Amino acid sequence: EAGVAQSPRYKIIEKRQSVAFWCNPISGHATLYWYQQILGQGPKLLIQFQNNGVVDDSQLPKDRFSAERLKGVDSTLKIQPAKLEDSAVYLCASTFGGREKLFFGSGTQLSVL
Amino acid sequence: GNSVTQMEGPVTLSEEAFLTINCTYTATGYPSLFWYVQYPGEGLQLLLKATKADDKGSNKGFEATYRKETTSFHLEKGSVQVSDSAVYFCALSDLTGFQKLVFGTGTRLLVSP
Numbered sequence: 001e002a003g004v005a006q007s008p009r010y011k012i013i014e015k016r017q018s019v020a021f022w023c024n025p026i027s028g029h030a031t032l033y034w035y036q037q038i039l040g041q042g043p044k045l046l047i048q049f050q051n052n053g054v055v056d057d058s059q060l061p062k063d064r065f066s067a068e069r070l071k072g073v074d075s076t077l078k079i080q081p082a083k084l085e086d087s088a089v090y091l092c093a094s095t096f097g098g099r100e101k102l103f104f105g106s107g108t109q110l111s112v113l
Numbered sequence: 114g115n116s117v118t119q120m121e122g123p124v125t126l127s128e129e130a131f132l133t134i135n136c137t138y139t140a141t142g143y144p145s146l147f148w149y150v151q152y153p154g155e156g157l158q159l160l161l162k163a164t165k166a167d168d169k170g171s172n173k174g175f176e177a178t179y180r181k182e183t184t185s186f187h188l189e190k191g192s193v194q195v196s197d198s199a200v201y202f203c204a205l206s207d208l209t210g211f212q213k214l215v216f217g218t219g220t221r222l223l224v225s226p
Contacts, residue, residue: 004156031212042117042202042216043157056213091156095212102214104149104156 002026004105006092012111018080021108025074025094031055032069033102034077035091043091049075050097082112115140119203119217126193126224134188134220136177136203144205146170146179146186147214151200160188160201193224 005024013019025032030051035043046065048056051072060067064083069075079086089107120135138146148160148170161170166181175190186203203217 040218042204042218043214044216045213048213093157097212100212101159101162102157102212104158106154106156 004092004094004103006090006105006108008108009106010109010111012113013082014113015084016081018078019082019110020076020078021090021092021110023075023077023092023105025092026103028096029094029103030072030097031095032075033091033093034067034075035093037089037091037107039088046077079110082110084112086110087112115144115205115207115215117203117205117215117217119201119220122200122219122221124220124222126222128195128224128226129192130224132188132190132193132197132222134201134203134222136186136188136217138184138186138203138205140184140205140207142207143181144207146177147204147206148175148177148186148188149202149204149216151202151219153199157202193222195224195226198222198224 032049034046037043046060047067049069052069067077089109091107093102093104095102116139145164147162149157150160151157161172163170163179169178177188200219200221202219204214
């Protein structure tokens with residue numbers, strides 16, 4: 001089966017610019033997650049969707065980060081404006097739901113200069 | 114809140130050596146415990162899991178036992194291979210509602226021939 005697709009693979013921007021990441025989960029997966037993985041740290045949950053509704057966005061910096069999952073399928077994560085500390089790998093994951101295992105994409109590596 | 118602590122890396126071993134990567138957790142109740150692996154250039158993959166005390170998860174020669182009394186979930190393998198070189202993440206998931214993973218910082222394993 002096709003895995004979780006993410007794009008772009010790499011992105012380099014200057015601080016205060018905007019950037020967007022895209023994720024296409026595995027077909028049929030109702031739950032979608034965005035994680036932020038800063039170098040040397042474990043992934044940290046930013047936002048969790050169930051279909052097209054937000055389940056948890058308690059750790060999303062809402063003054064600059066936004067995410068949507070229209071039609072309950074693919075999702076975009078946006079940062080506007082970016083800060084140096086946003087440099088990280090942004091991981092998307094999906095699952096059917098409940099206690100099923102998560103499937104992760106390869107991530108988007110963001111460098112903010 | 115819930116948290117996971119892993120031993121720092123890198124862990125450097127010769128092929129066929131015995132591997133232990135320590136993981137301890139702090140959580141309310143009895144979470145599910147996981148080991149995820151990230152090979153170079155790839156997304157995180159579930160390696161093994163355990164859902165209750167004294168459960169042993171195993172996969173590809175790796176094992177970990179859920180120890181409630183010591184709040185630990187140490188990863189072990191009897192004989193590592195060069196192909197096991199990767200970053201290993203310990204994680205927990207609480208039992209409330211939708212699955213939400215909390216990760217440790219990861220431990221890099223380097224296996225030389």
